[in-house]
Amino acid sequence: MDICTRLGKNVRRLREEKGWSQEDYADRAGIHRTYVSDIERGRRNPTVTVVEKLAVPFDVRPGELLD
Incomplete structure (x- = not known):
């Protein structure tokens, strides 16, 4: 499975x-x-800035969204 x-x-x-x-x-x-x-x-390849925005409401580290 790819990262996106x-x-x-x-x-x-x-x-x-x-x-x-x-x-x-x-x-x-x-x-x-x-x-x-x-x-x-999985149709977008967000920037690291967007990944950080995605993580904030969940109160998780951005890297956790990529695991």
Whole structure:
């Protein structure tokens, strides 16, 4: 599995564990909802800055999203 797919699966799993919609999560992360959708489907290759934004609402280290 490539890193973008792994990131997307981890983001989706954590988001669903919190019970957040993509829109709720996007608001918390400060990014657009369609970008979250693309990330979850592995169709985006986000920058390290975006990976950090994705991690903050989950209170995890950015690297944990890539494991």
